[in-house]
Amino acid sequence: MIPNLRHPRTYVSLLVLSLLVLVPLAFNSPFVYHLFVLICVYGALATAWNLVGGYAGQMSLGHAVFYGVGSYTAVLMTINFGVSPWIGMFVGAAVSAVLAVAISYPTLRLRGPFFALVxxxxxxxVKLLVVHQGNWTGGSAGLSVPLNIGLPWMIFREKLPYLLIAFGxxxxxxxxxxYVRQSRLGFYLVAVREREDAAQAVGxxxxxxxxxxxVISAILTSMVGSFHAMYLxxxxxxxxxSLELSIQVAMFALIGGLGSVAGPLAGTVLVLPVAELARGWLSSLGSGTHGFIYGVIxxxxxxxxxxxxxGQFGNRVRGLVDRLPRLGTITEPKVTSQLHHVARPPQGEPILKAEHLKKNFGGLKATDDVSLTLHSGEILGVIGPNGAGKTTVFNQLSGFIxxxxxxxxxxxDGGGWLSPASPNAFARAGVGRTFQIAxxxxxxxxLENIMLGAFMHTKSRAExxxxxxxxxxxxxxxxLLGTEAKSMTVGGLKRLEVARALATRPKVLLLDEVMAGLNPSDxxxxIAMVRRIRDSGVSVLLIEHLMQATMALSDRILVIHTGQVLTSGSPQEVVTNTEVIQAYLGKGYESAKPGAGGSERQDRATKTDAIRVQDGKGYQSAQSA
Amino acid sequence: MDIFLQLIVNGLLLGGAYAIISIGLTLIFGVVRVVNFAHGELLMIGMYAVFLASQQLGWHPYVSAIPVALMLFVTGAVIQRFVIQPLLKADPHIQIFATVGVSTALLNLGLLIFGADVRQISPGFGAESFQLGELSIVSGQLVTFLMAIALVGGLHVFLQRTYVGRAFRAVSQHRYAASLMGVNVDRMYVYAFGLGAACVGLAAALLSTQYPVFPTVGSYFTLTAFVVVVLGGMGSLYGALIGALLIGLVDSLAGYYISPDLKEVVYFVIFILILVVRPTGLLGLGRGSE
Amino acid sequence: MLKVHDLRAGYGKSEVLRGISFEVNRGEVVTIVGVNGAGKSTTLKTLCGVVRAQSGRITFDGADISNRPANEIVERGLTMIPEGRQLFPFLTVKDNLLMGAYKKAARSTVAKRYEEVLEMFPRVRERLAQHAGSLSGGEQQMVAIARGMMASPKLLIFDEPSLGLSPLLVEMMFEIIEKITAQGITVLIVEQNVFHTLKLADRGYVLENGEISLSGTGQELLDSDHVRRAYLGM
Structure with a gap:
């Protein structure tokens, strides 16, 4: 809960922050006090905005709505009921929290500029309604705060108390x-910002x-708004x-660095004084000066x-700060691993059942009555021509469709059957999945990518x-644990997909073409990896075009064609089925029927060889053509 | 009944004004895939240019339409080339901030140069109204309405029939593939942004006969333009036209039957509902969910 | 016709191509094979001006085209059919084909070329009015090839034409490529489907870790122990 005060980053941050109070004390001029109150207020607003705009990646350009609600609630409570703003600001925060849910719930799907527009x-x-309800909001003329001086009313003659409260x-x-940034919630927010689907898939x-x-952001914004109203x-x-205020706050956060803890304040400290000073010095030029400077910056x-x-200088500064001594010795908390053990049904029992799945896209019957059962400890291969509807089935099995x-x-776990309602519920019920495009x-x-999967069963970072x-x-x-995911090769990314899904400790792992685009040795x-996974007790369903892998791995193969199950059975049954050959494998496989007999596994090995030889034949016959 | 009919006509004509502003916005979004938050400021620049041409040179706004459109073509092209283009591969939020920054800078520049005064041209033709039976129609509004329809038709033909028009559509769907066809993608973006801005220039000239100009005139219209474009489907020309007519009607009817100061609430609520429920717009022509 | 000399390229700090040289002569079918991550796609993207060459020289028809803009390279007659089809999904098939003839040199003869290409791809003719995105994977690949042919290129480059297609469609794809080469168009193919490709090619290069490790005729490479072990799993 409390940052480690002995760590140089913590004590340096606190020392730097204290300058926000010490500098105005040293100058002791009303203008400097005012400037630093503004810095604290805007710094706090930008930091609060960053929780939504930076951490969650939702570009809100209407954050002033919470600021305004905080201002109005506190002021109206003071005027009408004689309630202290110290209490009023919590009422305002509650209203803002409700409003935040009302605004964010329906708009969650929207991204980027569309979210900003909403x-x-x-x-x-809200502004128009406040203006319209003039009889109790004061309409467009506004409201004055009753000037009851004293701490209970947040009104003072001197500037210093204001500064101290703002600093608080x-x-x-x-x-x-x-706190949010270093918690599991912080990780989850980054995941949601970067890839919503993948975040769902890890629960x-x-x-x-x-x-x-x-809600957290709205509450903070609203409380700062209450205080600022008293100050003004x-x-x-x-x-x-005001839209202008919303933009300013977002702008400070952006200039400082989205998603970082220190960024929004850094941005405020650097930009706000410039614009405020310009407003003073250049006021003779006209009223647009400081706005113009904001825009250009x-x-x-x-x-x-x-x-x-x-983003630009953070690492360098952190590097410098980290060279400072730690105060005293720091004891790293010891991790005692109590890895969650997943209960699985005994070998061979059904673990996932799909019954009569149907899905239409427009007029297209993408899935037309598909039923399948995956058994505990089994590897089930799913094949079918392009566009046959494999991925649609797959997405239904993982809750994405x-x-x-x-x-x-x-x-x-208790022996009953679960029917989860959303992709993340599927993940939590024990269905891990990969994505065809990593x-x-x-x-x-x-490491952090895989940790996101692991967080499904633990809140602790160390665990x-x-x-x-x-x-x-x-x-x-x-x-490769320290590598940034974006600099990985295709093969690495495919394994990362599998790893992240495995970290959720799934009962069932759905693999969507994890071998496409890999070279033969990969x-x-x-193939060896998928075997190891199965041997660790996870049941696997895999879609794969690479017949070599499907044949080598699958206990059973299911063929999907035009949205229906064409047939299913052991690998050799499937590849020798005439319909399957027609629909999918092509004429090259026709003469590759293996002899009967031998153990199942050996048979499978023979089959793979047969395919390779067949490839060779294909090449030879083509050559003679 | 008469008042109702008059309200409908007013609404449709007002819709023409909204359409002419929205066409450029939807075109720029459709091709460049950037939501231009500085759209209103382009209109402001255009209207000040028309105002100056009228005041200094005595040009009728309709005369300044072409030069102002050309001027805005250049302005738009410059914004695209020097602000948007370097950010094409950046995150969407960076693009939002870039155009928001341009908007803030231009708006305040307007304030610096022209002050906050509201200025109005008295153009003669365009400002007066005539009677059509029981109905009263402002000539400038009618011209704007007709021009909006003509512009949508013209752009449609351009996009369907010409190589450059087809390239616009191709680039908007698949930058990389378009470049493999030999399309100079960056140049197409500059053209598209310029063309979108030029449409705003045309709008500025047409609207100057009826509306005064002031630094925040853009903000007044842009939010409405966004409502229109989202309603019709971001990136769709026909959608923008239909959306504009609908919003014009809402504006006119809600202003009369509900309350003048709540008419904006009505269409903002429509706007929010559309984005939330059907982000591809009423006709499903846009791609708001992307 | 195409000469690549000591080409180096990469993304940011990582160097993917470490000085590769190869050439394609007029009328030939040349293939570059290699494992995933060896630098095949980077090679093609550098040829087409999508990725910057850090050093080295690419000449096409005698002119230096290293680091020229992509559109200029297309104008010179080098067209790539990209990996994964990359059609314009909301354009009709017809408009997709017309986009193929966007380059100025192709516009004057577009009507004639359009007929020739449709002659070659009767399946595509049936789909002209449909949005390209609504076609099946195999049909999309045909449209992609037809679109490339619309440019009447001197050199046609295929990047992984068989990727993501079912075995049956892979066979059809190679039949089509054979048809194209039979028309005398110079072709450069990058593939992972080593058997089919080496069979088809006059000459081939093996790309490993950003360097050319082997070259020879298609047959020589097929017979080489190294290729058989590393790529054919024999």
Missing amino acids: TIAMLEV FLLATLWVAW VNTTRVKIIAA TFIEPSAAF LVVVVLTMPRGIV RPDSGSVTIAG QPFSGLSV AEQIAREVADLTDLSA VEKA
């Missing part, structure tokens, strides 16, 4: 931002995570619910250092890390 529209709507708000906001309830971030002693809709920063000040009719059920959280390291290391061992990724390794 937040702007929400802001406009800033510290509290920064602490929340820090993240993306809706919940985003709403939590929105006057509020009006056009200032309290924003464009220049975006063009020259899109990751902001922290809801079937129009039919059901998917998974064996529960979906790494590209800004995170390989998640340990699980991740074990899984990395199983998937040949141990040497394919051999991948």
Whole structure:
């Protein structure tokens, strides 16, 4: 809960922060006090905005709505009921929290500019309504705060108390931002920001995570708004619910560095004084000066250092700070691993059942009455021509597509059957999946990527890390743990997909073409890996075009054609089935019927050889043609 | 009944004004895939240019339409080339901030140069109204309405029939593949942004006969333009036209039957609902969910 | 016709191609085979001007085309059919084909070329009015090839034409490529499907770790122990 004060990063941060109070004390001029109150207020607002805009990646440009609600609630409570703003601000925070849920729940699907547009529209709507309800909001003329001087009313003659309170708000906001950043929630927010589907697949309830971030951010913004209203002693809709304010706050965060704890404050400290001073010095030029400067700085920063000040210089500063001594010895907490043991049904019992799945896209029957059962400890191969509907079935098995009719059920721990309702619920019920096109959280390291899977069963970072290391061992990724996911090769990414899914400790692992695009020796390794996974007790369903791998691995093969199950059976039954050959394998496989007899496994080996030889024949006959 | 009919006509004509503003926005989004938050400021620049041409040179706004459109073509092309183009591969939020930054800078520049005063041209033709039976119609509004329809038709033919138009569509769907066809993608973006801005220039000239100009005139219209474009489907020309007419009607009817200061609430609520429920727009022509 | 000399290229700090040299002569079918990650796609992207060459020289028809913009390279007659088809999904098949003839040199003869290409791909003719995105994978690959042919290229480059296709479609794909080469168009193919490709090719190069490790005629490479062991799993 508390940052380690002995760590140089912590004590240096606190020393730097204290300058925000010490500098104005040294100058002791009203203007400097005012400037630093503004820095604290805007710094806190930008830090709060960053929880949504930076951590969760939702570009809100209507955040002033929470600021305005905080301002108005506190002021109205003071005027009408004589309630102290110290209490009023909590009422405002509660209203803002409700509003945050109301705004964010329906808009979760929206991304980038569309989310920004909706937040702007929400802001406009609230502003217009406040203006319209003039009889109790004061309308467009605004409201004055009653001037009851004293701590209970947050109104003072001197500037110093204001500064101290503002500084307190800033510290509290920064602490929340820090705490979220290093927690599991912080990891989840990054995951949701980068790849929502992949986050779902490791069991993240993306809706919940985003709403939590929105609510925390709204509460903080609202409370700062309450304080700022008392400081200004006057509020009006056009200032309290202003698009300009929303943009400014977001801009400070961006300039400082989105997603970092220190960034928003850094951005505020650097930009706000420049613009405020310019407003003073250049006021003779006209009223647009400081806005113009804001706009130009924003464009220049975006063009020259899109990751902001922290992104640009953060590592260097951290490196310098880390050279400072630690105060006293730091005892690293010891990890005692109590790895979650997953209960699985006995070998050979059904573990996942799909019954009569149907799914239409427009007029296309993508899945037309597909039923299948995966047994415990089994590897089930699914093959079929392109466009046959394999991936659609796969997405229904993992909850990413809801079937129009039919059901998917998974064996529960207690012996009953679960029918989860969302992709993340499927993941938590024990269905791990990979994506055909690898979906790494590209800004995170390989270790952190796998940890995201591991977080499904633990809140502890240390424990998640340990699980991740074990899984990395199983998937040949141990040497790459520190690598950023975006700089991996295709083969590495495919293994990372598998590792992340495995880290959720699934009962069932769904593999979607994890071998496509791999070279022959990597394919051999991948086959061995899938065997190891099965031997560790995980049942596997794999879609694969590479017949070599499907034949070598599968206990059973299911053929899907035009959205239906064409046939299923042992690998040799399937490859010798005339219909299958017609639909999928092509004429090259026709003469490759192996002789009967031998153990199953040997038979399979013979089969693979037969295919290779057949490939050779194909080449020879083509040559003579 | 008469008042109702008049309201419908007013709504449709107002829709023409919204359409002419929205066409450029939807074109730029459709091709470059950038939501241009500085759209309103382009309109402001255009309207000040029209105002200056009228005040200094005595040009009627309709006369300045072509030069102002050309001027905005250049402005748009410059913004694309020097601000958007370096950021094409950046995250969407970076692009948002870039255009928001341009918007903030231009708006305040307008304030610096022209002050906050509201200025109005008195153009003669375009401002007066005539009677059509019981109905009263402002000539400028009618011209704007007709021009909006003509512009949508013209752009449609351009996009369907010409190599450059086809390249616009190709680039918007698949940059990389378009470059393999020999399309100079960056240049197409510059053209598209310029063309979108030029449409705004045309809008500025047409609207100057009826609306005064002031630094924040853009913000007044842009939010509406966004509503229109989202309603019709981001990137769709026809969608923008239909969306504009609908919003014009809502504006006119809600302003009369509900309350003038709540009419914006009505269409912002429509806007939010559309984005939430059907992000591809009413006709499903856009790709708002991307 | 195409000469690549000591080409080095990469992304950011990582060097993918470490000085490769090869050539394609007029009328030949040349293939570059190699494992995933060896640098095949990077080679092609560098040829087409999509990825910057860090050093080395690419000449095409005698002119230096290293680091020229992609559109200029297309104008010179070098067209690539990219990996994964990359059609314009919401354009009709017809508009996709017309986009293939976007380059200025192709526009004047577009009507004639259009007929020739449809002659070759009767399946495509049936789909002209449909959105390209609504076609099946195999049909999309045909449209992709037809679109490439629309440019009347001097050199046609295929990047992994068989990727993601079922075995039956892979066979059809190679039949089509054979048809194209029979017309005398110079072809460069990059493939993982080593058997089919080496069979088809006049000459081949083996790319390993960003370097050319082997070269020879298709037959020589097929017979080479190294290729058989590493790529054919024999």
